[in-house]
Structure formats: structure tokens, C-alpha cells
Amino acid sequence: MILVAFVALAIVTVPLARGSLRALADVRFRAGWLLGVAIAAQLWALLAPDTAVGARAVVHTLTYPAGIAFIWVNRRIPGLWIVGLGATLNLIVIAANGGVMPAAPHALAIAGLPADPGAFVNSGAIADARLAFLGDIFAIPASWPLANVFSPGDVCIAIGAAVTIHRVAGSRLAPSATGQFGQVLSNRDFFRLWAAQGISNLGDWVYALAVAATLSQRAGGGELARTLSVVLVAQVAPSALFGALLAGPLADRYSRRSLMVWADVARGAALATLLITPEPTLLHFALVGAALGLFGAAFQPSLMAAIPNVVGPGRIVAANALVGATYHAAVMLGPALGAFLVANTGTRAVFALNATSFMLSALLILGARVPQAARDAGTATVRAVARDLADGVRYVWRSALVRGVLIVVALVLVAAAAKTPLETLFVRDVLTEDATFAERARVLGLVTTSWGLGMLLGSFAAPALARRWHRERLLRLSIAAVGLAVLLVSRTTEFGTVLIAWLVAGAANSVGNVSYESLLQERTPDEYRGRVFAATEAVLDAAYLGGAAAAAVLASLLPVSAAFAVSAAILFLAAVLARVLLPGPRAPKPEEVVA
Numbered sequence: 001m002i003l004v005a006f007v008a009l010a011i012v013t014v015p016l017a018r019g020s021l022r023a024l025a026d027v028r029f030r031a032g033w034l035l036g037v038a039i040a041a042q043l044w045a046l047l048a049p050d051t052a053v054g055a056r057a058v059v060h061t062l063t064y065p066a067g068i069a070f071i072w073v074n075r076r077i078p079g080l081w082i083v084g085l086g087a088t089l090n091l092i093v094i095a096a097n098g099g100v101m102p103a104a105p106h107a108l109a110i111a112g113l114p115a116d117p118g119a120f121v122n123s124g125a126i127a128d129a130r131l132a133f134l135g136d137i138f139a140i141p142a143s144w145p146l147a148n149v150f151s152p153g154d155v156c157i158a159i160g161a162a163v164t165i166h167r168v169a170g171s172r173l174a175p176s177a178t179g180q181f182g183q184v185l186s187n188r189d190f191f192r193l194w195a196a197q198g199i200s201n202l203g204d205w206v207y208a209l210a211v212a213a214t215l216s217q218r219a220g221g222g223e224l225a226r227t228l229s230v231v232l233v234a235q236v237a238p239s240a241l242f243g244a245l246l247a248g249p250l251a252d253r254y255s256r257r258s259l260m261v262w263a264d265v266a267r268g269a270a271l272a273t274l275l276i277t278p279e280p281t282l283l284h285f286a287l288v289g290a291a292l293g294l295f296g297a298a299f300q301p302s303l304m305a306a307i308p309n310v311v312g313p314g315r316i317v318a319a320n321a322l323v324g325a326t327y328h329a330a331v332m333l334g335p336a337l338g339a340f341l342v343a344n345t346g347t348r349a350v351f352a353l354n355a356t357s358f359m360l361s362a363l364l365i366l367g368a369r370v371p372q373a374a375r376d377a378g379t380a381t382v383r384a385v386a387r388d389l390a391d392g393v394r395y396v397w398r399s400a401l402v403r404g405v406l407i408v409v410a411l412v413l414v415a416a417a418a419k420t421p422l423e424t425l426f427v428r429d430v431l432t433e434d435a436t437f438a439e440r441a442r443v444l445g446l447v448t449t450s451w452g453l454g455m456l457l458g459s460f461a462a463p464a465l466a467r468r469w470h471r472e473r474l475l476r477l478s479i480a481a482v483g484l485a486v487l488l489v490s491r492t493t494e495f496g497t498v499l500i501a502w503l504v505a506g507a508a509n510s511v512g513n514v515s516y517e518s519l520l521q522e523r524t525p526d527e528y529r530g531r532v533f534a535a536t537e538a539v540l541d542a543a544y545l546g547g548a549a550a551a552a553v554l555a556s557l558l559p560v561s562a563a564f565a566v567s568a569a570i571l572f573l574a575a576v577l578a579r580v581l582l583p584g585p586r587a588p589k590p591e592e593v594v595a
Helices: 002-016 032-047 050-073 080-096 105-111 152-168 180-185 188-216 221-253 256-275 282-311 316-345 347-366 382-398 400-417 419-431 437-468 471-490 495-523 526-557 560-581
Strands: none
Touching (some): 180 316, 188 221, 188 256, 188 316, 188 347, 221 256, 256 282, 282 316, 282 526, 316 495, 382 400, 400 419, 400 471, 400 526, 400 560, 419 495, 419 526, 419 560, 437 495, 526 560
16 A cells, blocks of 8 residues: 555656656556566465465465566566566565565554564564565554555665656656666676676675674674774775875876786785684784775775776766665675575685685676776886875865865765764664664664665666756755754654665765765866875775764763764755855856857
8 A cells, every 4th residue: 555655646746747647658568467467466365364374475475576577578668677676675585584574573563563463464573584674674653644564675666666657757856867777787898897896895795794703703792892993993094094195196007907906816815815724813804804905995996097987978977876886785785695604604615705706806807998098107116106196186186176075075974974883872772772682783783774775776866866967966965865864863763764764864875975976087087086086085084083983972972862963964064065165067158158
């Protein structure tokens, strides 16, 4: 019923957005019988006798492949792929839980639904649910019409249905980005770069879980926190230092493709050393972390500087959106995959897998062509690197655009750095004040996943939005949207409201990231692009550390809700500064327009 109501609302808003409802009648679906089979099977699974519990679970699971097949046959219809993504997410979690969609106890309580209805239901509380973050974690409160629970997959389905309706109807609410992702992925060289970073990103997050699991067996409580901090600092510090001083000049002086290949080979070799000894020491993990940070600092500016040369003008936003989407997907799926692999294969297999992922990444990049402005590399003496660094600093200082972007995103990162510690306190003190530790951990995981899912959806929406608004406007609007969501969270105690606010904030966060990255790529000359992105990474690292320190102070002086309000105020200030420092392209005067 929720989906039906949402689709009805989407249809009603078509005329308001200057779309044509007649166009909806002209849509011709293929293989409609697949959809009919899926709907009939869903009805049977809901209405069949309670004695057929096993059969109902199987039939309920099989309805999704039928629906996905229908969507695949009709994939030419714009926006329908988002519906397919949502259906796939639902299928994965339902299949993993024996034909039932797991529902979060908090969500069921908010919707006023029983945790154990005593009969087969397609959604219900499950002990030790698998992939719970993809289950019914959102809720419409019992005091509202159509109170119920719904999943991230349902969110995708609803958004996809609305996008499809408005795109087909020619509505202004759904600007078209027709074919951008397909065109970018059809570029063989970009596809190699995209696949390479996606594979290595997934390996990184699987590895992070394996390291945490290994160290947790050797220490507990405060000692474990200190141990993990040592490994984190060992990775971040070399990354920040090398990125600020050397990564940019190297990315502009030498072949970016070669830098990325050697960075991957070096990181893979560092990880392979963990296989030499059966029990790596803390020092060994710290040294491997330092290598990952050091060579990662060379990889990232090279990748970001190379993207415009590989995809060309007009495809940069779509390329950045795809790179961002795979990163966010790795953040969401990597820890879950890591936990599964550690439990079933052991940590050594995970270390080997991550080392292999870097080698595979290197091979993919090695086969890509990465054009670059011709420049005499010369000898990388200390004086030459220092000269390049000083030249890059002068360019950043002279460029109003680059300077403005760095100021704005640094301020945003100060506010964003407070999110993780404040979020943990908010869940403990506000959302789950009297809950058990296990329940608190589940709620924290769901809240974090909601933001990550939003970032994934925002990555896919960014190209279409960029066709309607210029990058500067998108940046300030996205920052303001995150600020509004954080402010809303500071004023609520409702779990469902927090999840929806974080979903919106994550999407806006992702659009903002794509906007500023595309701005820098499009407006920075190729010979300076590596240094500009290295400077950006260094500024963001410093801002993040400063924000984390500020969060500790805020949490000690203010209630967590008030601290969130301060974070929202910083974001609003960043949005205002974005309007002042990055006004956007100037509209031509009437006398400048050529008839």
C-alpha cells in the first residue's frame, strides 16, 4: 500500500511539474505476463494456509526473480533500472533469511506492528538476521496513515517508480541524464580505471574488518581502542604528509597511469608480507598501514587528475558519480563480506584476497590509455619537486575557484568529522537509552547504513541534477540539504525520522562530493590538476582531524542534540560561503547575447 500511495502521488505531481500524463498511456511493456506471475505469487504467499509456511517462503522469494526479469526485458524505459536495483536488494536479503524480509524491532515498534504475529508474514523480526541493514529498517509511525515498515530496496523501488513516471511524462522534476552512465562505461579505458578502483576499494574494507577482528582477539576494551588508533594513525599520517608534499608534483610530472600501477603493486606487496608469519604483530600491521597510506596518497590524486583526460568533456560528472558509487558500495558491503570471509576462511585468506585485489587493479590500469599533457619529466631532484610544489601552491592561491572550493569543503569536513562520534552518542543517549548493547549496536549499524545508502543513491542522481543546475549551485544546495537533515535530527527522538533524514543527508553529501570534484577537474589545467587534488586531500585530512577534535569538545560541553545543532550551523555557514565564494557562471548581459 505504501508503494501504491507513493506511485499515486508521483502521478498527481506530473501536471504540477509540467509533464504530460498522456505520455504514460503510450508506454508499452514487454513480457507483461512476468509481472502478472510475480503479483499472483505474492498474493498466494500472503493468503495461503498457515500450514504451508515453507512453500509460502519459497514462493515469496521466487516472486522477485520474476519481477527482476520483467524489469530487465523493459530496461529501455528510463528510470526502471532503479526499480530493478531495489528489487535485487530485496531479493538478496529475503533469500539470505529463508524467504522472509527481516524487520528491525525498533521499526516494528514505531509502526505499531507485532514482533511475532504468530503466522507467516513476508516481513518480521528474525533472530540473528543476515544482512539486517538491507531489511525493513525504516518505519511510518503508527499515528500516521499507512503505518508500516519498509527496506532500502523499497526506497529504491519507490524512487525508481517516481523517476520513471516523471521521465516518461517529460516532467521537470526528473531531468534526463539519458545514456551517460552507459556511454562512460563503454569507454574501455575508463571502465578499466573504474573496475580497478572498485575492486581495490572493496578489498580495503574487507581488510579493515579482518584487521579489527585479528586485533580484537589480542586486546579488549581501552587497550583495543588504543591498538586500533595506532594502526589508523600509522596509515593516515604518512598519507597526509606524502600527499601534501610529494603526491601532487609527482602526478603532474610523471605518467599518472604508471604512478597508479606502481602504487597498487606496492600496496599488494605490503599486504603479502602479512602471509609470511602466522601471527603478524602490531608493529607489522602498523608498517603495512603506513605503506597503504603512503602509496594510496599517490594513487588518489593521479586517478582524479586522470579522469577528465580519459572520459573527455561532458562525461566528467557521470564518471565521478560511478567512482563515488563503487566507493560507497564498498563501504556498505565490505565489512559484511569481511565478516563472512573471516568467519569461514580465516584472516590469512582475507589478507591474500586484498593483496590479489591490488595486483588485479594494477593489471587493469596497465591496459588502459591515460592521456596526459606532455611535459619534460626531467630528474625528480629535491629542488625540482620543491619548485613544482611551490608552483602548485601559487596556483591554488591565485585561483579564486580552487581557493573557494578548499575553504568550503574544509568547513564541511569539520562538521562531517563530528558525525561519527556524535552519532554514536546520539544512538546511545537518545534512540536506545534503555536498550541492550546488542540492540544498540544494531540501531547504530542501521543508522550508519541509511547514510551510506543515501550516498549510493545520490551518486546515481548526480549526473541528471548536473544537467539542470551548474556545479556551484548544486554544491551549495547539497550542503544546505545536509545541514537541514542534521538540524532535523537534533530536534527529534524518532528512529524512523533519523533514518529518513540520514538517507536524504547521505544523498546530498554524495551530490556535493561529485559537484566539487567535477568543478576542480573541469576548471583546472591538466598540468596543475594533480597538485590541486593532492592539496585538496591534504586540506580535507587536516579539516577532518580538526573536526574530530572539535566533536570531542562539543560532546563534553553540550548535550548531543545541541552538538548536532552546532554541526548544522557550521554546514549552513559553509553553504553561505559557497554562495559568496563560488557564485557560478555569470549570466550574459543582453548586449552580449548574439542573435
